[in-house]
Structure formats: C-alpha cells, structure tokens
Amino acid sequence: xxxxxxxxxxxxxxxxxxxxxxxxxxxxxxxxxxxxxxxxxxxxxxxxxxxxxxxxxxxxxxxxxxxxxxxxxxxxxxxxxxxxxxxxxxxxxxxxxxxxxxxxxxxxxxxxxxxxxxxxxxxxxxxxxxxxxxxxxxxxxxxxxxxxxxxxxxxxxxxxxxxxxxxxxxxxxxxxxxxxxxxxxxxxxxxxxxxxxxxxxxxxxxxxxxxxxxxxxxxxxxxxxxxxxxxxxxxxxxxxxxxxxxxxxxxxxxxxxxxxxxxxxxxxxxxxxxxxxxxxxxxxxxxxxxxxxxxxxxxxxxxxxxxxxxxxxxxxxxxxxxxxxxxxxxxxxxxxxxxxxxxxxxxxxxxxxxxxxxxxxxxxxxxxxxxxxxxxxxxxxxxxxxxxxxxxxxxxxxxxxxxxxxxxxxxxxxxxxxxxxxxxxxxxxxxxx
Amino acid sequence: xxxxxxxxxxxxxxxxxxxxxxxxxxxxxxxxxxxxxxxxxxxxxxxxxxxxxxxxxxxxxxxxxxxxxxxxxxxxxxxxxxxxxxxxxxxxxxxxxxxxxxxxxxxxxxxxxxxxxxxxxxxxxxxxxxxxxxxxxxxxxxxxxxxxxxxxxxxxxxxxxxxxxxxxxxxxxxxxxxxxxxxxxxxxxxxxxxxxxxxxxxxxxxxxxxxxxxxxxxxxxxxxxxxxxxxxxxxxxxxxxxxxxxxxxxxxxxxxxxxxxxxxxxxxxxxxxxxxxxxxxxxxxxxxxxxxxxxxxxxxxxxxxxxxxxxxxxxxxxxxxxxxxxxxxxxxxxxxxxxxxxxxxxxxxxxxxxxxxxxxxxxxxxxxxxxxxxxxxxxxxxxxxxxxxxxxxxxxxxxxxxxxxxxxxxxxxxxxxxxxxxxxxxxxxxxxx
Numbered sequence: 001x002x003x004x005x006x007x008x009x010x011x012x013x014x015x016x017x018x019x020x021x022x023x024x025x026x027x028x029x030x031x032x033x034x035x036x037x038x039x040x041x042x043x044x045x046x047x048x049x050x051x052x053x054x055x056x057x058x059x060x061x062x063x064x065x066x067x068x069x070x071x072x073x074x075x076x077x078x079x080x081x082x083x084x085x086x087x088x089x090x091x092x093x094x095x096x097x098x099x100x101x102x103x104x105x106x107x108x109x110x111x112x113x114x115x116x117x118x119x120x121x122x123x124x125x126x127x128x129x130x131x132x133x134x135x136x137x138x139x140x141x142x143x144x145x146x147x148x149x150x151x152x153x154x155x156x157x158x159x160x161x162x163x164x165x166x167x168x169x170x171x172x173x174x175x176x177x178x179x180x181x182x183x184x185x186x187x188x189x190x191x192x193x194x195x196x197x198x199x200x201x202x203x204x205x206x207x208x209x210x211x212x213x214x215x216x217x218x219x220x221x222x223x224x225x226x227x228x229x230x231x232x233x234x235x236x237x238x239x240x241x242x243x244x245x246x247x248x249x250x251x252x253x254x255x256x257x258x259x260x261x262x263x264x265x266x267x268x269x270x271x272x273x274x275x276x277x278x279x280x281x282x283x284x285x286x287x288x289x290x291x292x293x294x295x296x297x298x299x300x301x302x303x304x305x306x307x308x309x310x311x312x313x314x315x316x317x318x319x320x321x322x323x324x325x326x327x328x329x330x331x332x333x334x335x336x337x338x339x340x341x342x343x344x345x346x347x348x349x350x351x352x353x354x355x356x357x358x359x360x361x362x363x364x365x366x367x368x369x370x371x372x373x374x375x376x377x378x379x380x381x382x383x384x385x386x387x388x389x390x391x392x393x394x395x396x397x398x399x400x401x402x403x404x405x406x407x408x409x410x411x412x413x414x415x416x417x418x419x420x421x422x423x424x425x426x427x428x429x430x431x432x433x
Numbered sequence: 434x435x436x437x438x439x440x441x442x443x444x445x446x447x448x449x450x451x452x453x454x455x456x457x458x459x460x461x462x463x464x465x466x467x468x469x470x471x472x473x474x475x476x477x478x479x480x481x482x483x484x485x486x487x488x489x490x491x492x493x494x495x496x497x498x499x500x501x502x503x504x505x506x507x508x509x510x511x512x513x514x515x516x517x518x519x520x521x522x523x524x525x526x527x528x529x530x531x532x533x534x535x536x537x538x539x540x541x542x543x544x545x546x547x548x549x550x551x552x553x554x555x556x557x558x559x560x561x562x563x564x565x566x567x568x569x570x571x572x573x574x575x576x577x578x579x580x581x582x583x584x585x586x587x588x589x590x591x592x593x594x595x596x597x598x599x600x601x602x603x604x605x606x607x608x609x610x611x612x613x614x615x616x617x618x619x620x621x622x623x624x625x626x627x628x629x630x631x632x633x634x635x636x637x638x639x640x641x642x643x644x645x646x647x648x649x650x651x652x653x654x655x656x657x658x659x660x661x662x663x664x665x666x667x668x669x670x671x672x673x674x675x676x677x678x679x680x681x682x683x684x685x686x687x688x689x690x691x692x693x694x695x696x697x698x699x700x701x702x703x704x705x706x707x708x709x710x711x712x713x714x715x716x717x718x719x720x721x722x723x724x725x726x727x728x729x730x731x732x733x734x735x736x737x738x739x740x741x742x743x744x745x746x747x748x749x750x751x752x753x754x755x756x757x758x759x760x761x762x763x764x765x766x767x768x769x770x771x772x773x774x775x776x777x778x779x780x781x782x783x784x785x786x787x788x789x790x791x792x793x794x795x796x797x798x799x800x801x802x803x804x805x806x807x808x809x810x811x812x813x814x815x816x817x818x819x820x821x822x823x824x825x826x827x828x829x830x831x832x833x834x835x836x837x838x839x840x841x842x843x844x845x846x847x848x849x850x851x852x853x854x855x856x857x858x859x860x861x862x863x864x865x866x
Contacts, residue, residue, distance in 0.1 A: 068806065072818035078759045109803040274750035275822075277759045304822035305804060310743075314750070317707035321751075326511045326710045370542040371738060373501065373854040374861035385505035389708075389737035394827035421806040428807035 001025040001403065002040075002047045005364070006376050007383065009055040010034055010354035011339040015332035017380040022047075023054055025360040029174070029403030034354045050364050052397065053376070053387060055335075056354050057116025057138075057361035058308045059342030062209070062246040062267035062296025065106025066099045066122050066131075069427040070301035079215045079276040087301060090431050092150070098427045099124040103131035105424035108412050109306045111137055113393035116361040116401050117342070117351055119244065119267065119296070121182035121209050125163070133173035136406040136414050138361060140346055142182025142209040145197065146189065153193045157181070157200060164204045174402055178348075180207030180242070186229050187219040194236045202241035207346055209267075210238070213255075214247035215278045230255040230264075239264065242347035246296060248286070249279040256282065260290040265345030268337070270314040272298030280318050284328045294342030295334070309392040312338050316388075331381075331388040364398040365391060434458040434836065435478045438797070439809050440816065442488040443467055443787035444772040448765035450813040455480075456487055458793040462607070462836030467787045483797050485830060486809070486820060488768075489787050490549025490571075490794035491741045492775030495642070495679040495700035495729025498539025499532045499555045499564075502860040503734035512648045512709040520734060523864050525583070531860045532557040536564035538857035541845050542739045544570055546826035549794040549834050550775070550784055552677065552700065552729070554615040554642050558596070566606035569839040569847050571794060573779055575615025575642040578630065579622065586626045590614070594633050602639055607835055611781075613640030613675075619662050620652040627669045635674035640779055642700075643671070646688075647680035648711045663688040663697075672697065675780035679729060680705075681719070682712040689715065693723040698778030701770070703747040705731030713751045717761045727775030728767070742825040745771050749821075764814075764821040797831040798824060 001024075008021035022040045024032030033040055067087075074086030094102075099122065110118055117138040122128060125143045132139050145156040163171075164179055171177050183189055183197045201208045212229050213219065219229050226232035230251065233239060239262035246267040248259070259266065268281050286293050295311045297303050312334040319328035329337075343352025350358050367376060371390035376383060399407035406414055434457075441454035455473045457465030466473055500520075507519030527535075532555065543551055550571040555561060558576045565572045578589040596604075597612055604610050616622055616630045634641045646652065646662050659665035663684065666672060672695035679700040681692070692699065701714050719726050728744045730736050745767040752761040762770075776785025783791050800809060804823035809816060832840035839847055 068803065071804075071807065071823060072811070072815040076760050076763050105803055105806055112803075271750065274754045275759070277753045277757045279757075280754060300823070304818065310746075313743075314747075317704065317747070318754075320710045321707045321713060324710045324712075326708070327509050330509050368851070368854075370501065370538055370545075370850075370854060370857075371504075373538055373858040374504065375858050378505070378861070379865070382505040385737065390504060390733070417803075418801070421801075421803060424803075425806040425808050428811070432812070 002043050002045045003050055003054060003362070004037055004047055005050040005052065005054045007053045008034065008354065009053060011056050011336055012353060012355070015336055015384065017383055023354060023362065025403040029360050031354060031356055031358050031360050034356065052367040053365040055363050055365070056339045056352055057363050057399065057401065058114050058338045059294060059352055060110060060115045060118040060297055060306065060308055061244065061294035061342045061345050062269050062298055063106070063118050063120055063306065064122050064299035065110065065118060065120060065306060066102035066128065067299040067301040068105040068109070069094070069098060069102040069424050069431065071304050073301065079278055080218065082276065082302070093431055096124045096127045100127035100131045101423040101427050103128050104134060104415065104420050106300060106306055107132055107135040107137045108415060108417055108420050111135060111399050111407050111412060112396060112410060113307050113309065114363040114396040114399060115306065115308050116363070116399060119209060119346060129172045129177050132177050134415055135412060136173055136176070136401050136404055138176040138351065138359070138401055140178045140180055140207055142180040142207065144182045144184055145193065146184040147193060148188060153189055157193070157197060161200050161204070164206060169204065169206055176402065178207070180209060183208065183210050185211040185219070186222045186232055191236045194233065194238050198236070198238040198240065205241065207242040207244060208238065209244045209246065212245040212248045213250040216250055228252060228255050230258045234258060234262065244346050247273060247278065247281065249273060249281045251282060256286055256289045256291060259286070265292045265294065265347065267296040267345060268293050268315060269296040269298040269311070270318050271311055272302045274314070274318070276302055280322045283315060283319050284323050284325070292341060292344040293337055294345035295338045307393045308338050312388055331384040335384060335388055360400055360403040362400040363396055366395045366397040369395055371395070435476050435480045436483055436487060436795070437470055437480055438483040438485065438487045440486045441467065441787065442486060444489050444769055445786060445788070448769055448817065450816055456787060456795065458836040462793050464787060464789055464791050464793050467789065485800040486798040488796050488798070489772045489785055490796050490832065490834065491547050491771045492727060492785055493543060493548045493551040493730050493739065493741050494677065494727035494775045494778050495702050495731055496539070496551050496553055496739065497555050497732035498543065498551060498553060498739060499535035499561065500732040500734040501538040501542065502531060502535040502857050502864065504737050506734065512711055513651065515709065515735070526864055529557045529560045533560035533564045534856040534860050536561050537567060537848065537853050539733060539739055540565055540568040540570045541848060541850055541853050544568060544832050544840050544845060545829060545843060546740050546742065547796040547829040547832060548739065548741050549796070549832060552642060552779060562605045562610050565610050567848055568845060569606055569609070569834050569837055571609040571784065571834055573611045573613055573640055575613040575640065577615045577617055578626065579617040580626060581621060586622055590626065590630060590633060594637070597637050597639060602637065609835065611640070613642060616641065616643050618644040618652070619655045619665055624669045627666065627671050631669070631671040631673065638674065640675040640677060641671065642677045642679065645678035645681045646683040647706070649683055661685060661688050663691045667691055667695065677779055680711065680714065682706055682714045684715060689719055689722045689724060692719070698725045698727065698780065700729040700778065701726050701748060702729040702731040702744070703751050704744055705735045707747070707751065709735055713755045716748060716752050717756050717758070725774060725777040726770055727778035728771045740826045741771050745821055764817040768817060768821055793833055793836040795833040796829055799828045799830040802828055804828070
C-alpha cells in the first residue's frame with residue numbers, strides 16, 4: 001500500500017515537514033519508503049491519496065486504561081484519598097470481564113484519538129491482551145506487581161517471567177503486545193521485590209514500568225532511608241535494563257542526573273499530575289540532562305480522558321509556566337515527545353517515527369477545520385503550531401496499526417463502538433450499585 | 434418551541450442537574466418554563482426531543498476573535514516580543530474586510546464549540562458587527578481604544594459614544610451585539626483617557642473592557658506611580674459602572690479587595706496566560722473575596738483555538754496546581770464560570786443561565802461517546818465530571834441563540850463553513866506574502 005498526502009510528518013529528530021509525500025507500507029505492515037512523492041521509487045502498490053496530515057501513531061507512555069469503568073468517580077480528591085476512598089474499594093469489586101470491558105473502551109478511545117501504542121499497567125493480563133487484540137492496538141503491558149492485601153508480589157513477578165519464558169515477550173494480535181514488568185512503586189513493594197524485578201527484566205530485555213515520586217508524601221519513608229526514590233532504585237539494583245519511571249515529579253538535580261546516567265525513561269503525565277495536585281515535573285531540566293521523556297495520559301479515572309493531544313498542550317503550557325520560559329517546550333518538542341520520544345522512553349526503535357523498517361503505525365489528521373483555515377501551504381512552524389495548538393484528537397480521521405486500518409472515518413473498524421460503550425457503562429453502574 | 438432532554442443543566446447557583454426536563458422557548462426567543470417534564474405546564478408548542486445534555490450557551494469573556502487570521506504565527510515568543518515582532522506588524526496590514534473575514538471564522542468556531550456570547554475587543558466595529566450578525570452569535574463588543582501610532586484614542590472614544598447615543602447600545606442581528614468601550618490597558622493610554630472612558634461608559638450603562646496586570650513588566654510605570662493598576666484605575670475614576678478586567682494576574686490582596694469593592698468582573702484566560710508565560714491568576718482568592726470571575730479564550734493568535742471547554746479544564750487544573758488544593762475549582766465551579774459567572778462578570782442578567790425570561794441561548798451536547806459510556810443515569814457529580822473533564826467542544830451538536838438554531842448537527846446553519854475558512858485563509862496567506 002502507498003499512502004500519498006500533502007503533508008507527512010515523519011517525526012525525525014528535526015521534526016521535518018515533508019510536502020506532497022508518500023508512505024509505503026509492506027504487506028507485513030512495515031514502513032518502506034517515506035519521503036517526497038517526486039523522489040519515490042516506482043511501485044505497483046495501490047495508491048491511496050489522503051487530504052490531510054500523516055504522522056506516526058502517538059505513544060501513550062503511561063495508562064491504566066481499563067479504569068474507564070471508574071471515570072468521573074471522586075475526581076475532586078487529592079491522590080492518596082482518591083486512591084484509598086474511591087479507586088481501591090471500586091477496584092476490589094472488578095471481575096476479569098469488567099477489566100476487559102474497561103480496556104476495550106479505553107483502547108477504542110485511544111485509537112480514535114490517534115494513540116496506536118499504549119503502555120499499560122493493570123491486572124488480569126489475559127483479559128487485557130484479549131481486549132487489545134480485539135481492537136488491534138499495540139501495547140507495552142506491565143502486569144501490576146504490588147504488595148498489598150489480596151496481592152502476592154512474588155506470584156505476580158513469577159507469572160510474568162513464566163509467560164515470557166514460554167511464549168516470548170510479544171503476544172496478542174500479530175504480536176503487538178509486548179510484556180514487561182509493572183512493579184507499582186517503591187512504597188508499595190519491599191526493596192527485595194524491586195531487586196528481583198530488575199534482575200528478571202534485564203534477563204529478558206523486558207521493560208520495567210514503575211511509578212516514581214508522584215506525590216510529595218507517598219514515598220516519605222523511602223526518601224528518608226535512601227535520600228530519594230531514584231537513589232533507592234539504584235541501590236536495590238532496578239536499573240541497567242529498560243526502565244520507565246512514570247510521573248517523576250519530585251526529583252532533585254542529582255535524581256535527574258541519576259536517571260540520565262542509568263538511561264531511565266520518564267512518562268510525563270501533566271494532566272493527571274495537575275488534577276490530583278501532585279505537581280509539575282521538571283521536564284525542561286530532564287530533557288536538558290538527556291533524560292528521554294514521553295507523554296502519558298495516566299488512567300481515565302484521574303484525567304479523565306485518554307487524549308494525548310491535550311497532554312501535548314498541557315506539557316507545553318506547564319513547562320512554560322513553571323520555568324517562565326516561552327521556549328521551554330515548543331510545538332515540535334511536544335509532538336516529538338508524543339511519538340519518537342515515547343518510543344525512546346520505553347526503549348523501542350520499531351515505533352514512534354515514519355522510518356523504513358519501523359511498523360506502519362500511522363495517523364491521518366483531517367484538515368477541513370478552522371484550525372487549518374490557512375491551509376497546509378504555510379511555513380513549517382505555523383503548520384506544527386496549528387496541528388499541536390489548535391487541532392487535536394477530534395480531527396483524527398484514520399488510523400493504522402502495523403499497516404492494518406483500525407480506525408476509518410473516525411470510527412473503529414474492529415469493534416462496534418456502541419456495544420463497547422454499553423458494556424463498560426454496565427460495569428460502572430454495577431460498581432456504584 | 435419546547436425542547437425535552439434527559440438532562441438539562443440550568444446553571445443556577447447550585448449547578449442543579451434536572452432529569453427528564455423541558456425548556457420552553459417563546460417566539461421572541463426568550464426562555465419560558467425550564468424544569469422537570471412531569472411538572473411542565475400544558476403547551477401547544479411542537480416538542481423536539483433531544484438525546485443529550487442541554488445547557489446555557491457558554492460565554493467567552495475575553496477574545497479578539499478576528500485574529501484567527503494570525504493563528505499559529507510566532508507562538509513561541511513571550512507576550513511583549515510576540516506583540517511587537519509578530520502581531521502588531523501583521524495587524525498593520527489588515528484591511529476592514531480582512532477583520533470581517535477573521536471575525537466570521539472566529540464566530541463560526543465559537544458557535545460550533547457552544548460559545549453563544551463572546552466579549553470582543555478589536556478594531557473596525559461595523560465589520561465586526563456585520564460578521565456577528567451573519568453567524569447570529571451574541572456579543573459584547575468593546576471597540577479598541579488605544580494611544581499608539583496610527584490610533585487616536587479621543588476619536589475612538591467619541592465614536593463609540595456617538596454610536597450608542599444615536600442607535601442605542603444594542604445593534605446587529607436582533608440586537609444581539611451590545612456595544613461597550615474597549616480601552617486596551619493602563620499602559621497604552623494616558624490616565625485622562627481612562628477617566629473619560631469611565632465617565633462615558635457609566636453615563637450609558639455600558640461595559641468597559643480592559644486588560645489589567647497581564648504580564649509582570651508591561652505596566653511597571655503605572656505600578657510605580659500608583660502602587661498597582663487596580664489602584665490606578667480607582668484613582669483615575671474608571672470604576673463605578675460595569676467594568677471587566679481581562680487577565681488580572683499580578684494582583685495583591687489589596688487589589689483583589691479593590692476589585693470586589695468596586696464590583697469589577699474578571700475575565701480569566703488560563704490558556705493564553707500560560708502560553709505567553711504571563712502567569713496564573715489568583716482565581717480561588719478572587720472568588721473567595723467575592724470577585725465575579727468568568728472565563729475567556731483570549732485571541733486565537735495566542736491560545737490558539739477558541740475552545741472554552743479547554744479553558745474550563747485549564748482553569749481547574751491551574752487553580753489546583755497553584756494552590757495545591759484539589760477542591761480549588763471543581764467541575765461545577767468551572768461550568769458555572771463559563772456560563773452564569775461570565776454573565777455576572779459582564780453585568781448581564783439576560784444570558785448565562787436557563788431561567789424564565791432570559792434569552793434562549795442553548796447548547797445541546799451529544800452523549801454517544803466514551804465520555805458518557807456510563808450513561809446519564811449517574812450521580813450528579815459524576816455527570817458533571819464526565820461533561821467537564823471528558824467531553825468538550827467536539828460533542829457540541831446543536832446551538833441556539835435567542836431561540837434561533839445557529840448550529841445543527843455540528844455545522845453552522847447561517848454560513849457555509851468551507852467558504853468562511855477559505856476567506857480567512859486567504860488573508861493569512863496575504864499577511865505572510
């Protein structure tokens with residue numbers, strides 16, 4: 001298949017804007033030639049001409065999307081009270097089928113907003129994989145590992161390792177789901193658990209996803225003993241492989257240097273962090289220190305939608321406000337964070353950019369909208385500003401994952417959206433009832 | 434006409450949620466009965482049954498919407514450089530017809546997002562009124578009064594007064610445009626101008642719209658002489674009538690008390706203030722002191738879209754972050770700020786709420802979306818959270834102004850949106866060329 005569009009954004013490091021360009025997709029769902037139509041190699045493939053902007057699918061680096069079934073419950077509470085009084089009691093009532101219904105809705109919502117890969121941390125791995133395989137979304141899945149009543153961290157850890165050892169890291173529809181490890185946080189697990197997770201993940205080249213320094217109080221005990229959570233994670237031996245630290249708000253300069261040194265990626269979740277009064281992460285400083293920073297929505301129970309475009313804008317706005325530097329994060333900076341940067345943060349080189357050999361995870365943004373009234377024949381900077389600041393999820397028209405079209409004209413091709421909404425809604429009603 | 438919907442939000446002070454309710458609209462475009470269908474008076478009017486949520490049209494308390502023709506130009510500059518290097522040179526090239534084209538596009542964009550009233554400050558009054566009369570949007574229009582090269586503040590002031598004295602304060606389609614005075618700011622006008630504007634506005638019961646304390650440096654001279662801009666405006670005699678202070682970021686406790694005492698309304702523009710690194714206004718403190726605070730998008734050259742739903746969310750997020758209080762602004766708080774509160778801030782009691790006798794300015798929000806997967810039969814708090822946090826402009830389906838339907842199934846009924854976009858786009862191309 002060859003797609004031709006007036007504008008293609010490959011999301012290379014320079015955030016180039018290609019005019020009248022084509023994107024070749026192999027039968028295996030990989031990208032071939034991406035570049036100006038005038039320079040394209042001869043091709044027998046059918047050409048599909050698009051009227052808008054083609055870019056890589058967005059990467060949501062932190063989510064618990066099955067929590068769509070809790071959306072709107074207790075949203076005016078601070079983090080710890082919200083967890084203890086609303087989320088944990090409700091989660092205790094969730095069946096595996098409930099979680100699958102929530103993940104299905106979350107996945108549909110994300111795909112419609114152009115998120116082709118999501119980094120998910122939640123329970124019931126089989127059901128999450130099944131939901132993702134139903135919609136066709138790509139994911140990195142870190143089954144939750146926690147040491148709280150009703151959960152056994154050793155069993156959870158061993159289960160992931162056994163899955164990977166038996167079936168490999170990649171599973172689900174066309175192998176689109178990569179399994180990793182999801183230790184919840186330093187404050188919900190003993191140090192020994194973190195040591196063993198680090199060992200297990202490194203041995204399998206798997207990603208570790210963990211919450212770090214989200215609120216000022218949650219990990220006071222760990223900070224008192226080790227100085228900081230990043231320092232603790234170093235001392236217990238979590239680092240050395242692929243590690244993604246979600247939130248990472250309350251970091252010192254030394255912590256940031258530690259992350260850069262250890263190659264830890266960060267999932268920045270500005271919306272959730274603001275809504276739960278967790279704070280503003282030091283994104284400009286992290287990027288300046290060489291830390292790879294992606295963007296995340298966090299769970300839809302706290303954010304409340306799974307809209308990575310809104311996170312792009314929030315990231316830029318909050319970086320500007322917290323530094324009083326209007327260039328702290330530009331439109332192209334946040335677009336790259338939502339695509340290429342997300343891939344880098346999770347240690348993947350096969351997604352996040354339109355480059356030959358990567359997966360053909362693509363988004364087509366419609367431009368018949370006031371946001372693009374000036375047309376596409378505008379300076380690159382203006383085009384990127386219009387896309388990031390004035391367009392958004394509402395203009396995502398078509399989406400492909402691995403070359404398979406999973407959203408066509410704003411609706412999922414793989415599931416009936418109405419039925420997915422109704423199933424998740426029924427769970428919400430039962431939780432409240 | 435009688436509208437019947439599963440949920441009606443009248444935006445009364447308690448932010449009530451009416452279930453299975455009706456909204457009666459008189460032939461003159463005013464609201465009649467608004468309340469439960471079970472208690473509705475008998476009516477011969479045709480009944481239109483809607484499937485979603487009906488609420489008052491939103492009020493954008495601060496905009497320069499004609500600047501859609503500048504959208505995306507120079508967005509990474511701080512306020513003063515952006516004005517001096519990008520905006521003012523481009524504005525110098527704008528013809529009256531250009532401004533009308535820009536206002537048309539802005540008005541279409543606002544109506545599609547559920548904004549039925551906009552407070553506009555710009556040049557070329559006749560052309561702004563004509564654009565607004567074409568789309569059917571309601572507006573408060575403060576023709577700009579500035580003392581900069583090419584502008585004569587006395588002539589601008591006298592022109593507004595003469596218009597009001599000859600034709601009255603209300604003009605345009607069905608009298609939907611209210612004229613007021615738009616002195617730009619304390620730092621772009623001599624004190625005498627502000628004195629005379631205050632006198633002229635009070636004599637005509639007209640609104641004064643002015644920028645106050647937007648950036649930390651712009652009005653340093655005024656602050657040095659008078660202590661603060663709110664204090665200066667008191668001393669020169671601007672207060673006493675209807676005054677709306679846009680931005681109002683850098684205020685002391687005494688300034689806030691002064692605003693409360695003088696009955697000054699505030700147009701809070703969180704998105705623009707963040708993007709231009711102007712700061713975060715003290716919304717919680719202003720509201721606690723009794724200051725009436727509405728929400729504004731500011732001009733689309735700095736924000737960059739005219740989306741008041743996004744401003745609701747930003748207002749809540751930034752209030753939480755700046756106070757670290759997760760209850761600083763709740764979902765219902767920001768919904769009321771965008772409706773009833775906006776009307777209060779501009780001194781109007783005929784818009785902003787669904788109450789008998791007010792104008793039938795209405796928005797119908799579609800609910801076939803993941804945001805409302807739980808349905809409408811959820812607790813009031815959850816319904817409001819889903820509406821404010823997870824829905825948004827994209828779900829605005831139908832809009833009425835004064836009982837006239839101006840948006841049907843997401844498209845304007847009064848103009849051809851494609852032609853409006855093309856006309857504004859042509860202006861943008863010429864400005865750059």
